[in-house]
Amino acid sequence: MSEEKEPKTKAKKNRNYLTGREIRAIVRSNNKVTRALEKKKRRKAKEEEFLTTLKDDRNILEVEDLHTYFFTEQGIVKAVNGVSFEVPQGSTVGVVGESGCGKSVTSMSIMQLLQGPAGQIYSGEIRFKSYDFKRDAKGKPIPVWEKDENGEDLLTEKKDRHGRPVLDKEGNPVFEKRQKRDAYGTLQYEMEEKVFNIAEMPIKEMHRLRGRQIAMIFQEPMTSLNPVFTIGNQLDEVTLLHFPGSTKADAKRRSIEMLNLVGIAMPERVYKSYPHELSGGMRQRVMISMALAGDPRLIIADEPTTALDVTIQAQILDLLRDLKTRINGSILLITHDLGIIAEMADFVVVMYAGRIIEKGTASEIFHHPMHPYTIGLQRSKPTMDSEKDTLFDIPGNVPNPIDMPDYCYFRERCSHCTKKCFGDYPEMVQVSPTHWVACHLYDGKEEKGE
Numbered sequence: 001m002s003e004e005k006e007p008k009t010k011a012k013k014n015r016n017y018l019t020g021r022e023i024r025a026i027v028r029s030n031n032k033v034t035r036a037l038e039k040k041k042r043r044k045a046k047e048e049e050f051l052t053t054l055k056d057d058r059n060i061l062e063v064e065d066l067h068t069y070f071f072t073e074q075g076i077v078k079a080v081n082g083v084s085f086e087v088p089q090g091s092t093v094g095v096v097g098e099s100g101c102g103k104s105v106t107s108m109s110i111m112q113l114l115q116g117p118a119g120q121i122y123s124g125e126i127r128f129k130s131y132d133f134k135r136d137a138k139g140k141p142i143p144v145w146e147k148d149e150n151g152e153d154l155l156t157e158k159k160d161r162h163g164r165p166v167l168d169k170e171g172n173p174v175f176e177k178r179q180k181r182d183a184y185g186t187l188q189y190e191m192e193e194k195v196f197n198i199a200e201m202p203i204k205e206m207h208r209l210r211g212r213q214i215a216m217i218f219q220e221p222m223t224s225l226n227p228v229f230t231i232g233n234q235l236d237e238v239t240l241l242h243f244p245g246s247t248k249a250d251a252k253r254r255s256i257e258m259l260n261l262v263g264i265a266m267p268e269r270v271y272k273s274y275p276h277e278l279s280g281g282m283r284q285r286v287m288i289s290m291a292l293a294g295d296p297r298l299i300i301a302d303e304p305t306t307a308l309d310v311t312i313q314a315q316i317l318d319l320l321r322d323l324k325t326r327i328n329g330s331i332l333l334i335t336h337d338l339g340i341i342a343e344m345a346d347f348v349v350v351m352y353a354g355r356i357i358e359k360g361t362a363s364e365i366f367h368h369p370m371h372p373y374t375i376g377l378q379r380s381k382p383t384m385d386s387e388k389d390t391l392f393d394i395p396g397n398v399p400n401p402i403d404m405p406d407y408c409y410f411r412e413r414c415s416h417c418t419k420k421c422f423g424d425y426p427e428m429v430q431v432s433p434t435h436w437v438a439c440h441l442y443d444g445k446e447e448k449g450e
């Protein structure tokens with residue numbers, strides 16, 4: 001999509017409101033763009049159209065120049081406005097920033113969960129390394145068969161759905177190949193690695209990734225769990241949906257194992273419970289077990305502990321860390337809590353008004369913050385040894401998201417502003433192999449780490 005197609009969103013000079021005619025013009029123009037984007041999402045596409053390659057094979061996720069917009073009748077809200085970052089395999093990447101800076105919209109874009117037609121991925125790439133079923137010519141997953149020590153297929157008596165042996169015309173039992181199962185008794189299929197560009201994937205294809213390869217844990221588990229079904233019912237569904245050929249008994253066995261893994265003491269009882277019968281911490285554990293049931297490679301946790309008290313919060317964070325190692329996966333951890341980031345993250349991405357203003361390793365961001373906003377964020381963190389009565393706050397507000405300026409978005413709040421800051425929006429400057437900052441103070445200081 002080209003930038004020229006965007007509707008005009010500015011009211012005429014010296015007016016803070018839009019007239020009916022201006023709103024109608026915006027809606028017309030929005031409809032044109034969103035109809036095209038919706039059509040693209042609902043198209044039938046061959047896999048080649050959304051297959052891609054990673055820039056660095058050590059990553060599991062690469063987001064490049066992502067633009068996610070909301071087409072409202074007041075104009076276009078550029079909630080995510082050119083965001084690029086990577087999640088290396090096996091690492092935890094923390095995304096921080098104040099409320100409304102686009103953290104959740106970034107994660108919703110990765111899952112293609114934006115509410116259309118208003119919310120749309122407008123442009124950019126989301127490259128994800130998936131570990132998907134290998135499929136035959138008809139698109140069916142290829143099972144892994146059990147072999148004996150000579151490499152011959154192991155055979156077993158064929159049973160019908162009621163568990164009775166199937167007999168041939170002569171009354172002899174029929175034998176069939178035996179499909180391999182994992183440690184939880186779930187049927188195994190041949191797998192292969194594929195890199196998908198999620199931004200180009202039709203919405204129908206997303207079921208291959210959502211819940212299975214990429215799992216999401218939300219802030220308030222009660223809103224993600226269905227109140228009218230038991231925990232067991234909802235957990236079983238993950239296995240039944242993502243592992244073809246699984247029976248109800250397979251699903252139950254896996255569900256109970258998952259509840260066990262997340263430290264639930266009486267998994268059989270919780271399996272039969274309804275969400276309202278559990279405490280907040282238990283519900284979050286259930287959500288994590290549900291995320292885990294799909295055997296994901298990437299877990300997106302959006303404020304996973306905000307609704308919990310401090311003790312439970314610490315337990316849930318421990319659990320997440322433990323699970324990451326167990327599944328050898330990666331975590332994209334979204335939070336506004338710098339304490340959680342310090343404890344959990346290997347890399348940190350700092351967002352401000354829909355853009356990344358600084359990114360680096362956790363140590364770089366905590367010990368050598370460079371952007372005035374990141375420095376302000378660190379100063380606003382309460383500490384035990386602070387003698388001040390009041391906390392430091394960053395003065396001023398974020399600019400209007402519909403009418404973003406073309407200069408640095410932080411300028412009105414910045415106390416380090418120079419003449420250059422009255423020019424264009426600052427480019428990202430690389431100050432170390434892993435540290436990047438978008439601020440004019442560092443122009444010309446590339447890779448010297450000054």
Ligand SMILES: Nc1ncnc2c1ncn2[C@@H]1O[C@H](COP(=O)(O)OP(=O)(O)OP(=O)(O)O)[C@@H](O)[C@H]1O
Pocket residue numbers: 070072077079097098099100101102103104105106115118119336401
């Ligand atoms: N449905 C929508 N329509 C219009 N604008 C929206 C919509 N959803 C989100 N936005 C805008 O997108 C921007 C980013 O929102 P987002 O939910 O990603 O913020 P966040 O960083 O997750 O904040 P928080 O810490 O409060 O969760 C906000 O400015 C918000 O106004």
Ligand code: SF4
Pocket residue numbers: 371372373408409410411412414415416417418421426438439440441
């Ligand atoms: S570019 Fe200028 S206004 Fe923006 S954060 Fe840097 S110093 Fe402040």
Ligand SMILES: [Mg+2]
Pocket residue numbers: 103104105302
């Ligand atoms: Mg959010």
